[in-house]
Amino acid sequence: MRLRVEFTTEPFDLEETPAHALVAREVIETAGLDAVDVGPFGNTAEGGAERVLAAVDALLRGSLQAGATRITLQVNALGDEAGEGGG
Numbered sequence: 001m002r003l004r005v006e007f008t009t010e011p012f013d014l015e016e017t018p019a020h021a022l023v024a025r026e027v028i029e030t031a032g033l034d035a036v037d038v039g040p041f042g043n044t045a046e047g048g049a050e051r052v053l054a055a056v057d058a059l060l061r062g063s064l065q066a067g068a069t070r071i072t073l074q075v076n077a078l079g080d081e082a083g084e085g086g087g
Contacts (some may be wrong), residue, residue, distance in 0.1 A: 001077060001079065001080050001081070002046060003047065003049050003053070003075055003078060004045075004076045004078055005045055005074070006042060006043065006076075007042075007073050008041065008071070009049070009063050009070070009086065010069055010070040010071055010072075011070075011073070012040075014040065018066075020063040023063050023064070023065075025043070027055055027058045027063075028043060028045050028055060031045070031047070031054070031055035031058070032051055033045040033046060033055060034047050043051045046078065051065075052075070056073065057058045059071075060073075
């Protein structure tokens with residue numbers, strides 16, 4: 001199964017990227033996911049279920065530890081793909 005994750009971390013700071021946002025960005029960009037789009041007001045990525053779920057776990061733990069006070073998260077199931085190993 002493929003999943004799409006969309007998330008934001010708070011608090012926002014438009015003058016300097018907060019540590020929690022940098023952690024979230026690093027987690028998503030190094031998780032081996034597809035269609036990664038990182039921006040100041042929202043972030044998305046897609047991939048196999050196991051990779052997305054592992055990235056979400058790391059994202060939540062790392063961002064909270066780095067000072068996030070709120071993480072808004074949405075995960076959508078995109079369906080199965082032939083040959084998709086999920087990990």
